[in-house]
Structures are given as C-alpha cells and as structure tokens.
C-alpha cells in the first residue's frame with residue numbers, strides 16, 4: 001500500500017476526501033493485522049502526520065464535528081464511522097467497555113507432509129467442528145494447515161497483550177492426532193494470536209452512537225469479521241448514504257453485558 005504513496009489511489013483519495021470534501025474514509029497505519037515492510041514504514045513516515053491516527057470524536061451538542069488525532073490535529077466531517085475492531089471499546093469505554101469482549105484465541109499452522117495434497121484445496125474445504133469447538137482452513141498458498149480452538153480465551157488488550165501464541169498447541173495436537181492422524185507429527189510452521197472482539201452473542205454491532213447522531217459504531221467482528229467484511233461495508237455504506245432501518249440484531253440496544261454466544 002505504501003510502496004508508492006503518490007500513486008496509491010486509496011491513499012490519495014483518502015487525503016483528498018478529507019481535505020476537500022470533508023468525507024472521511026481513513027486508512028490507519030497502525031493495524032496489528034498488517035505487517036509493514038521496512039520500506040512501507042519508511043514511506044509511512046513521510047505521510048502527513050494525521051494519517052498516523054488516534055481518532056477521537058470531537059463533540060458539539062449531540063453531533064461530532066470532527067476527529068482529533070494524537071498530534072492534536074483535527075479533521076472535520078459530516079459523518080464518522082468508527083470500525084476499530086478490538087480497539088473500539090477503548091475509544092468508547094463508557095458505552096462499549098463492557099459490551100464488547102476482547103479475548104485471545106490463537107490460530108496455528110501446521111505443515112502437511114511433502115507431496116500430500118489431502119490438506120489443500122480442492123481436496124479439503126474450510127471446516128468447523130462445532131461439538132469440539134475447532135475450525136480449520138486448508139493449506140492455501142503453502143501457508144500451512146490452519147487450525148484453531150474456537151473458544152474465546154482470556155481477556156486481551158490489543159495494545160499491550162502478548163502476541164506470541166503457543167498456549168493451545170497441546171490441545172490442538174491432541175485433536176489432530178484423533179481427527180487428522182496424518183498430521184499427528186506435522187511441524188508447527190506459524191502461530192498467531194487471533195484477537196476476538198465479541199458482542200454478547202457474537203453478532204455484529206452496527207448502529208449510531210446514542211449520543212452523537214452522526215457517529216456510527218461498527219464492530220463485533222469476532223473471528224468471522226474478515227469473511228463478512230465486504231458485505232458489512234456495503235451494508236454500512238448504504239445505511240449511511242441512503243438511510244434505512246438498521247437490523248434489530250445489530251443494534252446497540254441488543255448488546256448485553258453478559259456473554260451468551262449464539263453466533264459463530
């Protein structure tokens with residue numbers, strides 16, 4: 001994304017939109033999901049400082065009039081959409097601090113035996129074992145056979161939490177020995193913390209801020225937010241641009257303070 005900042009339509013559009021049209025679609029550079037290369041980091045240093053964002057809404061009588069960056073700069077706008085994943089409760093602690101539960105599952109990747117195509121597409125689909133609370137994704141692009149204990153895990157702070165994964169290796173290996181015996185001794189080739197940000201039942205939060213009419217809160221992606229990303233984006237864009245009724249299941253009012261998982 002940052003290899004050629006000037007030529008990147010996304011970055012240029014973002015800057016132009018914020019400066020001239022006062023519409024904000026912002027591409028934060030701090031995501032822990034991305035792994036910036038040294039070149040990308042160097043390029044990022046040359047971007048305007050406000051693109052390294054710590055956005056907080058600036059309020060004025062029931063409306064947000066802008067967002068403030070950590071550098072004290074302010075970006076105006078008409079509508080603000082906060083889709084900050086596991087960081088969302090940190091931005092709105094009073095509202096979401098006890099309604100979005102950020103936890104620390106892990107995903108593990110094992111190397112199938114050389115030449116064995118049973119663990120890659122098309123032989124293997126993505127799968128989930130609801131009874132044992134595990135899911136997996138076949139070996140795509142030689143990344144490894146992905147497998148994860150789909151339990152919420154311990155509470156996790158996305159800024160300070162330890163991201164070296166390994167706590168679930170023994171349990172996952174025991175499961176693989178039973179259900180994927182050919183992978184019993186497969187080497188662990190990678191492991192990641194897969195932060196979940198769950199609402200009480202696991203469904204998305206998509207609603208207006210109750211005190212700031214032009215602020216939208218979009219989150220609760222949990223372990224399924226990536227695959228739903230394009231549809232959630234279209235849904236939110238339509239609501240914001242054209243209006244319409246927000247699905248009851250996504251409303252803030254349905255988000256309780258006690259977890260009872262129903263959506264996986």
Ligand SMILES: Cc1cc2nc3c(=O)[nH]c(=O)nc-3n(C[C@H](O)[C@H](O)[C@H](O)COP(=O)(O)OP(=O)(O)OC[C@H]3O[C@@H](n4cnc5c(N)ncnc54)[C@H](O)[C@@H]3O)c2cc1C
Pocket residue numbers: 028029030031032033053054055056083084085086087088091107192193194195218219220221222223224225226227228
């Ligand atoms: C290792 C791993 C594996 C996963 N596997 C899958 C999978 O197989 N399938 C699936 O569907 N989902 C998966 N997920 C979950 C999925 O990635 C998330 O549900 C999804 O990314 C949520 O999207 P989001 O845009 O809401 O939040 P995020 O992708 O978390 O993005 C939030 C962004 O907000 C930024 N931000 C935070 N605070 C601020 C602030 N104050 N100001 C400005 N920006 C800010 C962050 O830097 C980040 O870029 C996985 C997640 C992880 C970590």
